[in-house]
Amino acid sequence: MSDATVSEIALPRAPGKAGRYVYISGVVLLCAWVLIPLYLLLVNTLSSPETVNSFPKSFIPEFDLGSLEFFTGFSGMLVALKNSIIVAAITMVLSILIGAPAGYALSRFDFRGKELFRLLILLTRAFPLPLLALPLAVLFIRTGLDDTAFGLALVHTTLAIPFSVLITFSLFSGIPIELEEAAWTLGCNRVTAFQKVVLPLILPGITASAIFAFVISWNEVFAAAVLTIENRTLTAFLLQTLSESPLHLKFAGGFILVVPALIFIFAVRKYLFAMWGIANR
């Protein structure tokens, strides 16, 4: 009994030191988790085919640009990159334009079937794309949406909307309605109150759902491969040829696929961190 009391008293002091070690090693581990694969990707991209295939691996890149040069001569790469960016951008805009109002409505208004709606919105992710792609492609060909960036973005938006609705829903729920009410009493109507008070507060959340939308669109292969031909996205264009390519081209192609997504996430990261600020408040 007395032993137990002693250890209970001793406990709070121990985490002070050990806890810091755990914390630091956790941080290091998480960073390594993300950075080491990226670094290896970079090293192998900048290595000659012989080095890529040899073992043990070197951790220092030898700056052999052969693999990357192959892709500069690979017809259609730049067009595909442009298409990917366009499709991802439209997906971002559409999923926020549709998802954010839905999230707002879910958090501010009570209506019948609200819970059911929240559940149903997830159902759009329940059907695998290979199943949906055939009827979609038929419909797109008939309506003329086929092989357009906009058509593909519509499909990607459908995939991204559950995330943008649920993310914005929880964000709007975190902003007290009193803030809005105060704005109304000070001369704002619903729209201006939203614009001047709520929007700045949820901007980080919007950014987060934008990142989701971007990544979903960027990574999607099947619909892109079926629904586009001339306006192929980079992922559809590259991924299918990479799986059977020699190792050094796999690395270089993977690198090319990862870099634009990384640049984008770096560009918007400060908004993302701001969201966590809200969450910690």
Next chain:
Amino acid sequence: MKLSAKLAGAVSGLSILLSAAAVSAETLFWSTQARPAEEAQAMRTDVLAGFGPGVDYQPNEEGPWLTRLKAEIEANSGSIGVLGSLHGVFSSLNADDLVDLDDLGVSSSSATFNNLAKLGTDNMQYVPWMQASYIMAANKEALQYLPEGADIDALTYDELIQWSANVHEAVGQPKFGFPAGPKGLKHRFFQGYLYPSYTNGVVRTFASDEAVTAWEKFKELWEHTNPASTNYNFLQEQLLSGDAWIVFDHTSRLAQAFNERPDDFVAFPAPAGPTGRGFMPVLAGVAIPKTAPNMDEAKELVKYLLQPETQIATLRATSFFPVVDVDLPDDLPPAVRAAGDAVAKMSGSSDANPGLLPAGLGSMGGDFNRVFVDTFERIVLAGQPIDRVLADQKKTLQKIMDETGAPCWAPDAPSEGACPVE
């Protein structure tokens, strides 16, 4: 302000995109072959660049390839001009959706292939495009031990066994090499070579009396097979190291040996059994869907692909061999020359009995292969009685065929519904 500016930008961006849906005049070549980046690039720059009106070469995985094709056929409006894929894939399509290609006047030099390309109808549904296969190769040292009167280009299984026995006796070591390693393609030997040569079937005849004979013969051959074969995956290594003198493998898995020491090895056709020279070609074809936007150009492209010069360019780009008679130029890599020669002799031989890659098995293709691997391991490695093993494995095989409903493929006689194990 900020939001409205964003909106305006998005809207104007959309309108630009929608108006920019350009119509391309190039023929779209929708292919499941030559997918690796380097091969796709070579197809574009070396093979298809010579086609005047222009080709948009798009290699795809089978899933998107098929979905897109089905969608275009269902919508009755398409952008695909020419389809390129394997025989097994074409045979799963509805022949009515493909344009009859008899009037093109092009076909392969193999009557067998041309017949397969009819897909069971009276007309050519696709045109054979290119082929790969499995062949035999030998160290020239072994040639002196060939049985008397045996022609290396027309061997029988009995002669092969005798030859291997002669070598075994003379050198004191078993020198036949077989890809029985974990990554070896041994199952293809049984499915495409041993079974068709002895039973004129693969599935129907799996447990027949002829199959028992076939396995007995293979056990004889195994007596003279290097026992380390259970570790061999790419026989080029054993050819080069000298561990095996007479080997069977996929053309591309022998290439390195011929390229490094072209003067030391010969390639030759697979042996023949009582029911012909069983072999398994990997046959790719080109077809035109009925929805092709520019039918004339698509047909021109098919003709272009079958021209001897294009076929040679395709060989360089993809290592798949021509299906028409061509004079292979001297500057081809030695492996391509040797293997090409052997494949041509094999498919052109009078007793050719081609089997096809298993089709219609979907995700159970691996289980199908497993049946043959297990049978091999139990009969040959574990020495279990042949009848009993075949009776056991027959049940597994029948279950796979029933579950997938896969119809029989050559050389088995066609079936209504799932292929029966008799």
